Amino acid sequence: MILSYLLLFLAILLTGISQVLLKTGASRTEGGRFRAFSMYLNAPALTAYGLLLVTTVISVIVLREIPLKVFYAIASLNFLVVAGLSYWLLKERVDREMIIALALIVAGVLVFNLTG
Numbered sequence: 001m002i003l004s005y006l007l008l009f010l011a012i013l014l015t016g017i018s019q020v021l022l023k024t025g026a027s028r029t030e031g032g033r034f035r036a037f038s039m040y041l042n043a044p045a046l047t048a049y050g051l052l053l054v055t056t057v058i059s060v061i062v063l064r065e066i067p068l069k070v071f072y073a074i075a076s077l078n079f080l081v082v083a084g085l086s087y088w089l090l091k092e093r094v095d096r097e098m099i100i101a102l103a104l105i106v107a108g109v110l111v112f113n114l115t116g
Contacts, residue, residue, distance in 0.1 A: 004061075004062045011075075014051045014054060014058070015078050015081070015082075016078055016085050018047075018048040018051035019082050020085045020086060021044040021047055021051070022048040023090065024044040024090070025039065025040070025042050025046075025048060026039045073109050073112045073113060074113070076108070077105065077106070077109060079102060080102050
């Protein structure tokens with residue numbers, strides 16, 4: 001059971017990394033005839049697709065042990081990971097509203113898992 005939770009947190013981290021990679025890849029457009037495809041078929045984007053595939057496999061494995069409602073409650077922490085990675089790696093601004101929203105997500109996960 002502990003291994004399932006560790007795998008779930010690994011999946012959350014990998015999902016966050018893949019979302020940052022997708023944003024990085026989408027901002028890289030090459031000129032030329034196939035400009036629309038260059039947003040989706042570059043190294044960061046393809047790496048992100050691979051990570052999302054790995055995350056899907058991990059999620060299927062985890063769902064054998066963890067109830068679905070707990071899985072999705074904990075998986076919502078992905079917003080926290082994406083915000084942190086975006087701030088740290090992409091130098092995106094984190095405003096007061098985002099901090100309040102992230103605090104509400106964390107509080108909701110804690111309340112759900114402590115009372116459930």
